[in-house]
Each structure stands twice: as C-alpha cells, then as structure tokens.
Amino acid sequence: MSVLDxxxxxxxxxxxxxxxxxxxxxxxxxxARNLRTVPFPSxxxxxxxxxxxxxxxxxxxxxxxxxxxxxxxxxxxxxALEKQIxxxxxxxxxxxxxxxxxxxxxxxxxxxxxxxxxxxxxxRMQALRPGLQLRQAWMTIDSVDSALQERVExxxxxxxxxxxxxxxxxxxxxxxxxxxHLPGLVLAEQINQIIQAVNKxxxxxxxxxxxxxxxxxxxxxxxxxxTLGESENDIVERIxxxxxxxxxxxxxxxxxxxxxxxxxxxxxxxRAYGILGNAWSISSKEAMNLLSFMRLGVDLGxxxxxxxxxxxxxxxxxxxxxxxxxxxxxxxxxxxxxDLFRAEMLRQSTSSFPxxxxxxxxxxxxxxxxxxxx
Numbered sequence: 510m511s512v513l514d515x516x517x518x519x520x521x522x523x524x525x526x527x528x529x530x531x532x533x534x535x536x537x538x539x540x541a542r543n544l545r546t547v548p549f550p551s552x553x554x555x556x557x558x559x560x561x562x563x564x565x566x567x568x569x570x571x572x573x574x575x576x577x578x579x580x581x582x583x584x585x586x587x588x589a590l591e592k593q594i595x596x597x598x599x600x601x602x603x604x605x606x607x608x609x610x611x612x613x614x615x616x617x618x619x620x621x622x623x624x625x626x627x628x629x630x631x632x633r634m635q636a637l638r639p640g641l642q643l644r645q646a647w648m649t650i651d652s653v654d655s656a657l658q659e660r661v662e663x664x665x666x667x668x669x670x671x672x673x674x675x676x677x678x679x680x681x682x683x684x685x686x687x688x689x690h691l692p693g694l695v696l697a698e699q700i701n702q703i704i705q706a707v708n709k710x711x712x713x714x715x716x717x718x719x720x721x722x723x724x725x726x727x728x729x730x731x732x733x734x735x736t737l738g739e740s741e742n743d744i745v746e747r748i749x750x751x752x753x754x755x756x757x758x759x760x761x762x763x764x765x766x767x768x769x770x771x772x773x774x775x776x777x778x779x780r781a782y783g784i785l786g787n788a789w790s791i792s793s794k795e796a797m798n799l800l801s802f803m804r805l806g807v808d809l810g811x812x813x814x815x816x817x818x819x820x821x822x823x824x825x826x827x828x829x830x831x832x833x834x835x836x837x838x839x840x841x842x843x844x845x846x847x848d849l850f851r852a853e854m855l856r857q858s859t860s861s862f863p864x865x866x867x868x869x870x871x872x873x874x875x876x877x878x879x880x881x882x883x
Contacts, residue, residue: 527640680737
C-alpha cells in the first residue's frame with residue numbers, strides 16, 4: 510500500500526481538535542533509544558544498520574498501539590514526494606527523509622504514534638496529539654517504550670541513563686514539544702521577549718519544522734533542551750506550565766490589539782482575505798503568513814459560521830509536497846509553477862469564504878479554547 514493511500518486526508522486531519530487548540534496546534538512527545546549491542550546509526554556500517562533494521566521493524570509493527578493495519582516501509586522504498594509529504598505532516602524529520610536502505614518507518618492508522626528506525630538513533634518514537642495534550646502524549650509513548658523494552662535491550666548506563674547519538678538527548682532521551690500559533694505576540698512585537706524568557710527556562714523555540722527552520726505562519730515550536738537530571742514527568746509538567754503561560758500572553762496580546770489597534774489588526778486580516786482570494790502567484794512563505802491572519806480572524810469570530818478547520822486544511826494543502834500531489838499531472842513543478850498553482854488553489858478554496866465582518870468580533874479566550882488540558 511502507498512503511504513498516500515494510508516494517510517488521513519487533509520480535510521479530515523484538519524478537523525482534529527483538542528484543549529486550547531485555538532493557540533496550541535499540536536503536542537508531541539518523542540523518545541530516543543538505541544540497541545545495546547549495535548553501534549549507533551551514524552557510526553555503524555551498512556551491515557550493522559541492516560541488522561538493527563531487521564531486528565526492530567517487526568517488533569515495532571507488532572506493538573499493540575500500532576494496531577493490525579499499521580503502515581510500515583523501508584525508506585528506500587518511499588519516493589521523494591511521499592517522504593516530503595510525511596515531513597509536512599510532522600510524522601518524520603527532514604533528516605529521516607534523506608535516509609535510504611537500512612532505515613524505516615512505522616505509524617498507526619490515526620497518525621498518533623510514529624516510529625522512525627535508524628534515524629540519528631536506532632529508534633525515534635513519538636506520540637502526537639491535537640491541542641495541548643502533553644500528558645496524554647507522554648503516557649502513550651511511555652507505554653510504547655515499556656512494550657519495546659520487554660522485547661529488546663536498550664543501551665543504558667546507571668550513571669547517565671539511556672545512551673543516545675547526541676549528548677543533548679542523553680538520560681531520559683525525551684523531547685517534549687508543542688506547536689503554537691502566536692500572531693498576537695508577533696503583531697505586538699513581544700515575541701522576542703517571550704523567546705528570551707523561554708530560553709532562560711531551559712526551553713528552545715524553533716520554527717515550523719524544528720531546528721534551523723523559520724517560524725512560517727507565526728507558528729513556533731517550544732521544546733525542552735536538556736534530558737538529563739530530570740524525570741520525564743517533571744519535564745512534561747514544567748513545559749505544560751510554561752505553555753499555559755504563553756497561551757495567556759497570546760490571549761492578552763490579542764486583547765490589547767483589539768482594544769488599542771483594532772484597525773491594524775483588521776487591516777492584516779482584511780488584506781489576507783483579499784490577497785488569498787485574488788492573487789495569481791503566491792509563495793509558500795507568503796501563503797502561510799496570510800493564512801495565519803485568516804486563522805486569527807476565524808478565532809476572533811470575524812468570519813460568520815466558519816470553522817478554523819477550513820483554514821487549517823489550507824495550511825497543509827499549500828505546502829510544496831501537498832501542492833505537488835494535488836497537481837493534475839503530478840509532474841515536478843518548478844518553484845514559479847508551484848506559486849501559480851498554489852494561488853489558483855487558494856483562489857478556488859477561499860471563494861466560498863464569507864467576508865470578514867468586524868461586528869462579529871468576540872474577545873480571545875472563553876468557550877472557543879476547549880476543555881482544560883488534563
């Protein structure tokens with residue numbers, strides 16, 4: 510089966526919701542693990558990588574949380590376009606997309622549990638949840654880790670904990686992160702203060718696709734930097750508290766913009782609506798930034814009876830690989846051709862959107878934030 514036949518369609522994926530999902534797009538908890546008797550992937554020969562691959566793939570596929578119909582494949586069997594689709598879905602890293610024979614991928618039907626085999630470590634396993642659900646994601650991936658430890662022996666030292674290819678993952682091997690939509694803080698020019706404050710707390714703030722990437726569409730990733738000397742539960746709880754504070758700051762920034770600079774805010778949203786509905790060429794970066802303001806407009810109630818899932822779907826469909834996939838011929842489009850096709854898709858998709866109506870504005874927060882994070 511092709512991964513394209515297995516993946517949840519963008520229209521369905523965008524309807525997933527969770528606590529605080531107006532601001533927190535998704536939560537992720539990832540664990541790094543290595544086999545005790547095989548060299549780390551980056552320092553092993555092909556025979557060793559194949560040994561780890563052949564040992565781990567059937568074990569991962571058989572995990573109860575994967576279910577009977579999990580998708581699994583060797584990376585050399587996946588075309589480049591399909592790999593990039595998986596990157597844009599945040600199911601694999603950009604580094605794993607570059608892997609070939611000896612590396613693999615397994616994920617479940619719900620796309621809530623995904624395991625990369627022979628990325629930087631022998632195993633990079635992650636649980637994904639919509640909204641702010643770090644604790645639930647941690648419990649899920651902890652059960653995966655426990656099930657694997659019954660079947661394979663991991664590299665572990667009493668003094669250091671789990672041994673990993675990169676020293677920053679040493680100890681627990683855990684990376685806890687959330688994807689946040691923060692246009693209010695960006696407009697209020699407070700985002701740099703927030704980033705500096707978060708960095709002082711030992712957390713990292715990155716762009717849409719992690720380390721070294723840009724915060725397109727006012728979307729930022731917040732994650733822990735250290736994994737040694739603190740328990741997994743403590744790391745999860747600490748980040749959860751910081752995220753709740755960032756959510757509050759974002760809500761306050763949106764309130765302040767509405768009270769003090771409503772014309773500026775409405776101008777950004779109105780221009781986004783106009784450009785998306787009328788542009789004939791638009792880059793991925795510009796599309797993401799304009800869709801960010803459209804999503805903000807939906808969050809504030811400017812678009813009558815319009816669910817945010819309609820904008821979230823366009824976030825996904827306007828990215829390069831998803832756009833390429835939607836092209837009638839699926840030919841490899843040049844950058845300028847993609848910009849033309851993206852603009853056509855956005856014009857058609859937004860033609861049915863209602864016009865923004867300032868009389869409908871509702872304050873940030875309140876019932877739209879969903880239930881409190883458990």
